[in-house]
Amino acid sequence: MKPLSECRLYTFVDTAYLAQRSPVEIAIQLCDGGSDIVQLRAKNRTAGEVEQLADSLLPITNRYGVWLVINDHPQVALKVGAPMCHLGQEDFFEAGFTVADQVRGCPKQMSLGLSTHSSEQAQKALQAGPDYIAIGPVFATPTKPGREPVTLEYVRWAKQNVGLPWFAIGGINLDTVDQVIEAGARRICVVSAILNAPDIAGACRQFRSRLGMA
Secondary structure (H helix, E strand, C coil): CCCCHHHHHHEEEEEEHHCCCCHHHHHHHHHHCCCCCCEEECCCCCCCCHHHHHHHHHHHHHCCCEEEECCCHHHHHHHHHCCEEEHHHHHHHCCCCCCHHHHHHCCCCCEEEECCHEEEEEEHHHHHHCCEEEEECCCCCCCCCCCCCCHHHHHHHHHHHCCCCCCCCCHHHHHHCHHHHHEEEEECCCCCHHCCCCCCHHHHHHHHHHHHHH
């Protein structure tokens, strides 16, 4: 797997967007398209169901040398041997965690990413010592209904103030990605704009091309 600092395109196998399609087939297309990171996001699924999905995806991501991230379920990530877990603010700080090693183990057994929605949250997250943070939602997105967008100002702030790898997320599509790049992002997360595309691998390549021109 690439170092996180060299990762650019972060994509998702999100069960809300499967539309009767195979998660494994979607993961293959994401990897074929050049994803550096694939997150398994399975809201409203049990830990057991997430574990089954993770077990099916891990051989694919391992074969391609792509990071597999398990959202919300660090114990599942540890159990199946996934290289990374991602947690939201409420799943980390409100669950009583204060430092990343409380989740990823000591010695470190996996990497950890944290969501942030403001510069204040980012500063608090950075003190916890994660491997990366997510910045967003930059624009309004159906993936996070009711969440106010953080706007491009937060992206500009991150460019100036965040030293570890960070990924812009939220409402990023082929119409908005150039604005996000111009604001300073060099790593992006894309959910619906890729998963709703008729050609998932082709959509990934289009985003990689835009990132490559940055």
